[in-house]
Amino acid sequence: MIRKVTVIACMLSILSIVFLATAQQDNAAKQRKLPAIDLKTMDGKKINSSTFSNNGKPMIITFWATWCKPCIEELNAINENYVDWQKETGVRVIAVSVDDAKTSARVAPFVNGKGWTFDVYGDANGDFKREMGVNNPPHAFLVNGKGEIVWQHVGFAEGNEKEMYEMIKLVAAGKPLPSVDKK
């Protein structure tokens, strides 16, 4: 009898944890905001990720590294379209480099050498990458005007920037994202 009760209680506990986690996720997806992690500007100064904002307009935060080829393809594709994207939606792109001390000194000249015009910050020991749950770059996050993470995508193939822009436009217009893509 005691054994049966124990077994049922254990199963209920597990069920409730799963329910809680799923419920959390639904709530969390709407509320998850950017964590507060110190990053470095290209001047070497500290900037905290909780201060990232764009006056209520959408932001793209994407992780990259100078040695990550698909990341460079993604940022080139964004750069080609950035002026148009900004005109239409006011989006702000923040590229966070996970280059460590071996390659971090070449980030600023590299960015200038490619002619990229968006903000670039350094996360040399991967603190922001870990907090954001990034496995490997490229990993892009779309943040809405309230600072909530509403969409993510890993990897990059030519043409992915089109899907990214569709999502940016929806967020800029205040429309909901298609549920299969919501994260």
Added chain:
Amino acid sequence: MTKPLSFIRLFVLLLLIIFPFINLFSQTIGNGTIHGNFEADAQQYTPDSAIGAAAVPQKMSMNAFANFLYTSDNFSAGLRYEAYQNELNGYPVGYSGNGILYRFLSFKSEGLEVTVGSFYEQFGSGIILRTYEDFGLGYDNCLDGVRLKYSPIKGLTIKGVIGNQRKEMNYYTGGIVRGIDGELSLNDAIDKWVDYKTKIIIGSSFVSKYESNSGTTSSDTLPANVGAYSGRFNIVNGKFSISGEGAYKINDPDYVNNFINKSGNAALLNAAYSQKGFGLTFAAERIDNMDFRSSRNAGNNDLLINFLPALNKEHTYALSAFYPYATQPNGEFGLQGELFYIFKPSTILGGKYGTNIDINYSRDNNIDKQPLNDSTPVGTSYTDGYKSNALKWSGQLYFQDFNVEITKKVSPTFKFVFTYINLIYDGDVIQKPGFGTVYSQIGVLEMFYKITSKKTIRMELQHLWTNQDQRNWAMVLIEYSISPHWYVAGSDMYNYGTNVTKDFLGTDYSYTSYHLNSNGFEAERLHYLMGSFGYTQSTFRFSLGYGQQRAGIYCVGGVCRTVPASDGLKLTISSSF
């Protein structure tokens, strides 16, 4: 028959009954969110004597981890569950079984940030302290203890750490690492400087490790406490920037430096000029006996307290990554220069869309090492090791890399990246004695062709020319991707230049077996074929591959591990939530 229930069992039972009901009624714990990420890499091993792939007893291995992180306002907590069943072949031996090793709690209050448990931290460039992790490399030297971070005045941050370091599935309690770091941004701290164009940051750290020396049987005393100091600066003025860091470590005889009693030092310098469309960098580094670990008997990548960055470009194309440089903590003198330039559109070299060029040169030599006296060879244990003139480097060249990368968009549907690399590689020092010095040239042409706006074909043609090691290789890779979800790829790496027999390869799977034997037998020319496909949906990524992988070396940031030859299925699944 049943014993009367003890109080503890009754208590646990009561908790189990009440717990579900508490959960169901409290949707959020405090004000926070839970999120995390997951990755599993599984590999099936088919023995293949032609390429030197050994049989693996369990036939299939898997490395996996899941991170869970809870954050709310000023509090956060997290843990990582890891499973190595068994660890992937080539992964550091010692990663085995399952468990939660990384777990922490952290809070912020009145400007003080406290973390207890496992944490990662870097002081400056990391040359006296850097704890970090790289799952692909099997590297994790996190500290388990306490970390404090505090900003007493604007622009000043002070950090303090103390703890034991992780080694594979345990924390090494025989070594205690403690450190303190201060960094000051003068433009933030000094009111008059806020609007100055020149931005100056200075920092300094002190790290010390303690490992008992009682019971050591050496004829000299091995210091139980080893301290290291460092100072750094970073100056940016518009388009110019210059930064440097210098470190000094007291005598620290250990396994890696052959137990010499010499102190260590390191100096790093980076200078750059950049403006839109142009970037120029210069870096120099001198390392003299700076291997720094929690345990004086550790080797490989175990229990490293610091991180000495290698000064060379990270090459990622398969054939260009055969001969990667690994930092030499016992002594190296490195230089690197790089130029980035955009030839603008509508100029002769720019063409219609512009052309990017990246020219990079790096070299590493041994430092000057002179014997202490006529009867003591350089590096003799329990002596001061050697004398070194800091401004000289020795004639022994470890590594030299000259490379050029040209990126060009030719039309709205076609672009290419062309890379040329000229390498000199002292494998005896960088990998192991017997490897030899390799002189090689590598050419890579990567092309992208857009069939439609969402369908792209990417192709890589690579060639490696060398008369040493395994001699010439050619490779072709084709990848077809359908944005944003699918890709499929196939490649063939062909070692057509080899002069080593099949029998010779089959007896010894270590790297030295790939050298010419004195008789120089006629070739067994091997194809390494690989096919893979993958699917990505938001943060979920899945990829499945099948084929042969060459024995080699995989490096991230100058830290390396060997990759044994393998043949079989590879599966990777990753996700974030």
